[in-house]
Amino acid sequence: MALSLAVFVQIIVAVLLVIGLMVGNAVVMVYVERKACGFIQRRPGPFEVGPRGLLQAVCDSMKLLGKQIFVPGNIDWPLHFLAPVVAFLPVLLLYLPIPFGPYLTSLQVDDGILLILAFAGLGAVSNILAGWSSNNKYGLLGAARAVAQSVAYEIPMIMALLAVIFMTGTMNLTTLVEGQGGWPWQWNIVRQPLACFIYVVCLVAETNRAPFDLPEAESELTAGFHTEYSGMGFALFFLSEYANMLLVSFVCAVFFLGGWRGPFLDGFWWTFAKAYAIMFFIVWIRWTFPRVRFDQLLNLNWKWLLPLSILNLWLTAVVVKLAN
Amino acid sequence: MSGLGFINPFGVRELPGTTTGDFYTANFAQKAQPGRVILNLGPQHPSTHGVLRILAEMEGEYVWRAEPVLGYLHRMHERMAEVKTPQQFLPNMGRVDYLHPLAWNWAYVGAVEKLAGLEPPERAQWLRTLSCELNRISSHLLWWGAFVMDLGGVTPILYAFEEREKINDILQIITGSRLTMSYFRLGGVCADADDRFLALTREFVPYLRERLKMYRGLVTDNVILRRRLEGVGPIDVDMCRRYGATGPVLRAAGSPNDLRRDVPYGTYPQHDFWPATGFPDDCFGRYLVRLAEIESSLDIVEQAVRGLPPGPIMVDKPPKANFKMPAGETYFAVEGARGQVGVHLVSDGGKNPYRVKLRAPGFSNLSLFAEAAQGTLLADAVAILGSLDLVIPEIDR
Amino acid sequence: MTVLDNLAADWKKCGACVVSRHDFRKDGLTLSAVTPTKALKAAAEALLRAGYALLDVSVMEVREGFLATYHFDSFAEAGRTALRTLVPFEAPELPSLSGLFQGAEWHERECSDFFGVRFFGNPNPVPLLLPDDFDGPPPLRKDPAALAPLSALGLFGVPEILDPAWAELIGPGGRPKGDRA
Numbered sequence: 001m002a003l004s005l006a007v008f009v010q011i012i013v014a015v016l017l018v019i020g021l022m023v024g025n026a027v028v029m030v031y032v033e034r035k036a037c038g039f040i041q042r043r044p045g046p047f048e049v050g051p052r053g054l055l056q057a058v059c060d061s062m063k064l065l066g067k068q069i070f071v072p073g074n075i076d077w078p079l080h081f082l083a084p085v086v087a088f089l090p091v092l093l094l095y096l097p098i099p100f101g102p103y104l105t106s107l108q109v110d111d112g113i114l115l116i117l118a119f120a121g122l123g124a125v126s127n128i129l130a131g132w133s134s135n136n137k138y139g140l141l142g143a144a145r146a147v148a149q150s151v152a153y154e155i156p157m158i159m160a161l162l163a164v165i166f167m168t169g170t171m172n173l174t175t176l177v178e179g180q181g182g183w184p185w186q187w188n189i190v191r192q193p194l195a196c197f198i199y200v201v202c203l204v205a206e207t208n209r210a211p212f213d214l215p216e217a218e219s220e221l222t223a224g225f226h227t228e229y230s231g232m233g234f235a236l237f238f239l240s241e242y243a244n245m246l247l248v249s250f251v252c253a254v255f256f257l258g259g260w261r262g263p264f265l266d267g268f269w270w271t272f273a274k275a276y277a278i279m280f281f282i283v284w285i286r287w288t289f290p291r292v293r294f295d296q297l298l299n300l301n302w303k304w305l306l307p308l309s310i311l312n313l314w315l316t317a318v319v320v321k322l323a324n
Numbered sequence: 325m326s327g328l329g330f331i332n333p334f335g336v337r338e339l340p341g342t343t344t345g346d347f348y349t350a351n352f353a354q355k356a357q358p359g360r361v362i363l364n365l366g367p368q369h370p371s372t373h374g375v376l377r378i379l380a381e382m383e384g385e386y387v388w389r390a391e392p393v394l395g396y397l398h399r400m401h402e403r404m405a406e407v408k409t410p411q412q413f414l415p416n417m418g419r420v421d422y423l424h425p426l427a428w429n430w431a432y433v434g435a436v437e438k439l440a441g442l443e444p445p446e447r448a449q450w451l452r453t454l455s456c457e458l459n460r461i462s463s464h465l466l467w468w469g470a471f472v473m474d475l476g477g478v479t480p481i482l483y484a485f486e487e488r489e490k491i492n493d494i495l496q497i498i499t500g501s502r503l504t505m506s507y508f509r510l511g512g513v514c515a516d517a518d519d520r521f522l523a524l525t526r527e528f529v530p531y532l533r534e535r536l537k538m539y540r541g542l543v544t545d546n547v548i549l550r551r552r553l554e555g556v557g558p559i560d561v562d563m564c565r566r567y568g569a570t571g572p573v574l575r576a577a578g579s580p581n582d583l584r585r586d587v588p589y590g591t592y593p594q595h596d597f598w599p600a601t602g603f604p605d606d607c608f609g610r611y612l613v614r615l616a617e618i619e620s621s622l623d624i625v626e627q628a629v630r631g632l633p634p635g636p637i638m639v640d641k642p643p644k645a646n647f648k649m650p651a652g653e654t655y656f657a658v659e660g661a662r663g664q665v666g667v668h669l670v671s672d673g674g675k676n677p678y679r680v681k682l683r684a685p686g687f688s689n690l691s692l693f694a695e696a697a698q699g700t701l702l703a704d705a706v707a708i709l710g711s712l713d714l715v716i717p718e719i720d721r
Numbered sequence: 722m723t724v725l726d727n728l729a730a731d732w733k734k735c736g737a738c739v740v741s742r743h744d745f746r747k748d749g750l751t752l753s754a755v756t757p758t759k760a761l762k763a764a765a766e767a768l769l770r771a772g773y774a775l776l777d778v779s780v781m782e783v784r785e786g787f788l789a790t791y792h793f794d795s796f797a798e799a800g801r802t803a804l805r806t807l808v809p810f811e812a813p814e815l816p817s818l819s820g821l822f823q824g825a826e827w828h829e830r831e832c833s834d835f836f837g838v839r840f841f842g843n844p845n846p847v848p849l850l851l852p853d854d855f856d857g858p859p860p861l862r863k864d865p866a867a868l869a870p871l872s873a874l875g876l877f878g879v880p881e882i883l884d885p886a887w888a889e890l891i892g893p894g895g896r897p898k899g900d901r902a
Contacts, residue, residue: 041482137363141385141702210476211548219371219474220706290549291476293703294385347853351845394827395850402835403860438749565774565796567824579796586798587745652875655749655792655801668779668792670876672869679861681779683792688776691827720850 007107011096014106018095022243029242030057033283040287064238067231072135075228079133084229084236087126090119091243098250099174101260101268112173113165116251117158120206123244124150127208127215130237131225142224145294146215149205152301157202159309160195163316164188164255177259182266187258194312196256198305203248203282205297207241210286214294249278348393352379360388363702367396371474371706374716376690380697380705387705390697392690397720405680409647410436410510413680418504420682421718423463426456426499427660428718429508432680434589435656435667436510439649447635448512453591454628455495455507456658457621458525461532462491463661464614464621467713471611472543474710475552480543487535490528497521510647512638522629529626536618544615553608557696557708560605567695568688571663572617573712575601576609583659594631595624607711614713648675662686662713686712686719724771724795725752728802731767735760741877748877751800755879758806761791762816765804768793769821773802778828780836782863784870786810787838788879791818805879807871808838817842835861 031046031054038045046053071080097112099105109115124146131143165171167188168179180187189196205212216224226237253259253274262270292300345353345364353362366377375396381389401420405413410432417432418425430452437444444452465488469481492502498515499507507513543549564574574581582599584592600616603609651673657666663685672678689712697705729740732754739755756764765775773793781788786809793802808815817840818825829840830849837859840846848855871879 037478041479042486043482137361140361141363141382144384213476217476217703219476220702222370287479289477290472290543290546290552291703292548293552293701295701296551348847351847391845395848395852398850400860406861406863438747561796565772566822568775568777568794568822569824570774570794574796581796650875651873653748653877655803657749657801664776664794666776666792668777668790670781670874672873678869678874679779679781681777683777687827688824691824695823 011107014096015092018092018106021095021246022091022239025246026239026242027057027061029245029279029283030060032280036280036283037287040284061235064231064235069231069233070228072228074135076133076135079129080228081233083126083130083133084233084240086122086129087240088236088243090122091240091247093119094247095243095250097173098247099177099254099259100250100271102266104268105174108174109172111171113161113171113251113255116247117154117161120244120247121150121154123206123240126237126240127225130229131215134225134228136228138221138223138227139225142215142217142221142227145217145221146208146225148294149208149212149214149297152298153202153205153305156198156301156305156309157206159306159313160192160198160202161251161255163195163309163313164192166313166316166320167191173254173259177254177261180258180261182258182261182263184258186261187256189256192256192312192316194308195316196252198309198312199252199256200278200281201300201305203252203278204285205301207245207248207282209241209245209282211289211291212297213286213291214297217291219291245279245282246275249275249282252278348377348391349379352381352391355389356381357388359383367393371709372716373470373710373714376714376716376719378693378705378709380702382702385701385703387697387700387702390694390705392693394690394720397717399717399721401721402680402682405677405682407676409645409675410649410677411643411645411647413677414509415504415506418501418506419717420684420721421660421662421665421686421715422503423466423715424459424661425503425505426452426459426507427658427665428682429506430456430590430658431656431660431665431667432669433508433510434658435654435669436649438656439652439654439669439671440510440643440647441650442511442639442643444512444639445636446633447516448637449591450628450632451498451513451517451637452508453595454517454525454625454632455498455505455513456590457624457628458491458495459505460661461618461621461625462488462495464618465491467614467661468539468543468611471710471713472549474706475549477543477546477549480539483535483539487532490524490531494521494524494528497524509638510643512636512642516637517632522632525625525629529622529629532622533619536615539615544611550608552703552707553611553711554604554606556607556704557700557711558604558606559610559692559696563692563695567692569663569685569692570688571660571685571713572600572610572613573663573689573692575599576603576613577605578602583657583664587657589656589658591628591631592624595627597623607707610711610713646675648673649677657683660685662715662718663689682721684718684721686714686716687721690714690719724798725800725802728752728767728771729754731771732756732764735763735767739879743877745800749801750803750877753803753805753877755805755807758808758815761804761806762818762821765791765818765821768802768804771795772797775818775822775824775828776801778825778832780832780838780861782836782861782868783807783874784868787813787836788871788876789815789832789838803877805876813838815840817844819843835859837862 035045046056049055049059096107127146128143131139257274260271361382363380363382366372367375377393379391380387417428420428465484469484472480499505561577561579564577580599580601597620600613603612649671653670655668657664666683668681670679696708732740743750745751773795776792776794779790786807788807791804834851
C-alpha cells in the first residue's frame with residue numbers, strides 16, 4: 001500500500017482517536033474495576049468523589065499526573081525512562097487494524113492480525129526494560145517472569161488464532177467479521193470453541209492479569225517489574241495494561257464473537273459491547289481467583305494449552321482440506 | 325543492591341561480603357554462595373503481615389536459605405511486667421497478640437490466680453470460655469482471609485472482615501473494646517453478659533455455619549487454591565517437636581495436641597468438642613485445621629451460651645491495689661489461636677512479679693520457617709509463611 | 722507414668738543434682754530437675770529421646786547468678802517438665818541446645834539479648850529482638866540490690882537450703898576447651 005498523504009492523515013487522526021480511546025478506556029475501566037471489585041467484595045467501592053464516585057478515576061489520574069517522580073539510586077537512566085514509553089507506544093499501532101464497525105477501521109490491511117501480533121510482543125520488552133533498569137531485585141524477578149510468561153503464552157495464542165485463519169482463509173479482520181453472522185450460533189466461537197477457550201486463557205496471561213499476574217504478583221514481588229515506578233511512569237504502565245486488555249478483547253470479539261455483527265442493528269456498538277463484556281469477565285476472575293504459581297503457569301501452557309492448540313490446528317487443517 | 329544493571333549484564337552476581345545492607349543482611353550474606361541473590365522481604369512487604377523481615381538467598385525463583393529477622397515490633401513486655409502490678413499489667417496482654425487477646429488475658433490472669441489461690445466463680449469461667457472462643461473464631465477468620473490474600477485471592481479477606489465485624493460487635497458488648505481486649509480480671513471478668521450479647525451470639529452461630537459452607541465452595545474447593553497448597557511445605561510432628569511448634573501447625577502434622585482437652589482449664593472439660601486432626605501435614609492441612617477449628621469453636625460457643633449458669637462474675641474479695649502475690653512460681657498455659665500461650669510467673673512476695681516469661685506460640689512456629697522454606701519456590705515460601713499464622717507483636721513481644 | 726520414671730532415671734544418670742516430681746494440676750509441671758551446666762545437654766538429650774519439645778527458655782536473675790529454666794512439653798501425653806541450671810554472674814555461659822532442639826536457637830538469642838547470657842554453640846549468635854547496635858545494659862537485668870535469693874522465691878524443685886551439690890553448679894560453665902563460638 002502506497003503511503004499517500006491521505007493514508008498518512010488517516011493514520012494521524014486514527015492515532016489521536018486511539019489515544020483518546022486509551023485514556024477514556026482507562027478512566028472507565030478504573031471506575032468499572034473498582035465498582036465491580038467493590039460489588040464482588042460486598043462493599044460500595046468509590047462513592048465519595050462525584051455522584052456515585054464517578055469522578056474517582058479523574059481524581060486518580062490527576063493524582064498520578066501531579067505526583068513527584070521518585071527515582072531510586074543507581075538505576076539505568078535511559079532504560080528506566082524508556083520502558084514506560086515502550087509499553088505505551090506500540091499499543092497505538094495495535095489499534096489501527098481493528099475493525100470497530102463496518103466503515104470504522106483506521107487502516108485497512110490484509111494482514112491485520114499479523115500486525116497486531118508482531119507489535120504486541122513489544123509489551124514484554126517494556127517489562128524487561130522496566131524490571132532490569134530499576135535496580136530492584138523484585139523488579140528483576142518480575143521481569144524474568146514476564147519474559148517467560150509472554151514468550152510461552154504467545155505461542156498457543158497464535159496457534160488458536162491460526163486455526164480460525166485456516167478455517168476462514170483470511171488474515172484481514174474486516175473479512176473475518178463479514179464471514180460471521182449476526183446471531184451467536186453463526187459466530188466462530190461455535191465452530192472453534194477450543195480455539196476460543198485457549199485464546200481467552202492466553203489473553204488473561206498475556207495481559208498479566210490475575211490469576212496469571214505473576215510478573216507483578218503483589219504478595220510475592222510487591223509490584224514486580226513496576227515496583228520502582230511512580231507518578232507518570234506508573235500511569236503509563238497502567239494505561240497500557242488497560243489498553244492491552246481492551247485490545248485483546250477486541251481481537252477476541254472480532255475473531256470469535258462476530259465483531260460488529262449483531263442480531264439487529266449492526267454497528268460499532270456491538271464490537272464495543274462484546275469487548276467490554278470480555279473486559280468485565282477479566283475483571284471478574286481477577287477478584288475471584290487466587291494466583292497460580294509460576295511453575296504451574298508454565299506447565300499449564302507447555303503441557304496443556306500448547307498441545308491442545310496444535311491438535312486443534314491440525315484438526316482444523318484436516319477438516320478444511322476434506323471440506324475443500 | 326548496587327549497580328545491579330551495569331556490572332554484569334549476563335547474570336546477577338553478589339559475592340559474600342560485598343553486599344551492601346544492614347548488619348543482618350551482611351551477617352546473612354556471609355554464608356551465601358556466590359551467584360545467588362539475597363532478597364530482602366520486609367519489614368514492609370505485602371505478605372509479611374506487619375513488620376516481619378525475611379532474608380532469602382535465592383537462585384532464580386528458588387529459596388535456598390531463609391532467615392527471619394525479628395524485633396521490629398519489640399516492646400519489652402516482660403520488663404513492663406516486672407515493674408507493674410498484675411492489675412496494671414493486664415491491659416498489656418491485649419497488646420501482645422491483637423488477634424487473640426483473650427487467650428493472653430487468660431494465660432496471665434490464670435497464672436496469677438493459680439499462684440494466689442483465687443478461684444473465679446462458675447459464671448466467670450463460662451464467660452471466659454465463651455468470649456475466648458468467639459475471639460478464636462475471629463482470629464482464625466482474619467487468618468483465613470489474609471492467607472488467601474497471600475495466595476493472590478483478594479476477595480475473601482473482605483468476607484472474613486464482615487464476619488469479624490459481627491464478632492467484634494458482639495464482644496464489644498462485654499469487653500468494651502474491639503481489638504486489644506482486656507476483659508479478664510484477677511478473680512473473674514469485668515462485665516456480665518447481658519441479653520443482647522447472648523441473643524446476638526445465638527444468632528451468630530448458625531449464621532457463620534451457613535457462611536462457612538459458602539466459603540468451602542468459593543475458596544476451599546477452588547482448584548487453583550488446592551494446587552497452590554497441596555503438598556506444599558510439609559511439616560511433620562518431629563519437626564514441630566524440634567522447634568516447639570504447637571497449635572494448628574502441630575495438629576495438622578497429626579498430633580491431637582490441644583491444651584483445652586489435654587490439660588483442661590476453665591470450663592473446657594464440660595464442653596463436647598474434639599481437636600481437629602486427621603488432615604494432611606502440608607499447607608492445605610493447616611488451612612483445613614483452622615477451618616475445622618472455627619466449627620469446633622462454634623460448637624463450644626453454642627454450648628457455652630446454653631450452659632451459662634447464673635451467679636456472680638467476680639470472687640467475693642477481688643484483689644485490691646495493694647494485692648501481693650505469695651512468693652512462688654507458676655506456669656500456666658492456654659490454647660491460643662496460634663498454639664500454646666504460656667506464662668511463667670515468679671513472685672518474691674512483692675507487689676510486682678519478680679519475673680514474667682511470656683511464651684509466644686508464634687515465636688516457635690516461625691522459627692521452623694527457615695527449615696520449611698528451604699528449597700521451595702518463592703511463592704511457596706510465602707504460602708508457608710502465611711500458613712503459620714503469624715502475629716508479629718506476639719512474636720516480638 | 723513410666724515415661725517420667727525413665728526420664729528421672731536418665732537425668733540422675735546424667736548428673737542432675739535434684740530431680741523432683743510435682744503435681745501437674747497445682748504447679749503446672751510434672752517433673753523438674755536442677756542440673757549442673759555441664760550435664761544440661763545430656764539431660765536435654767534424654768528429653769529429646771523421650772519425645773519432648775522445647776517450649777521456652779526462661780532465664781531469671783537471682784542473687785546466686787542466672788537461673789535458666791528450660792520448659793519442655795510432651796506431645797504424646799499432657800505434662801510439662803523443667804530443666805534448670807544456674808550459672809554465676811562472672812561466667813554467664815550456657816551450652817546451646819540448638820543442636821538437639823533447633824528451636825532453641827531463637828530462645829537462646831532472646832535470652833542473650835535480655836540478660837547478656839552467652840550460649841556457646843549457638844549457630845547464629847546475633848541479636849534477635851534488640852537492634853544490632855543496641856548499647857545499653859541488657860534490659861531485664863535487675864538492680865543488684867533488688868535481687869532476691871533463690872530461697873526467697875520458692876521455685877519448684879529448687880531446694881531452699883543449698884546443699885553441697887550446688888557448689889558444682891556455681892562454678893565455671895561447661896564450655897569445652899578451645900570452643901570460642
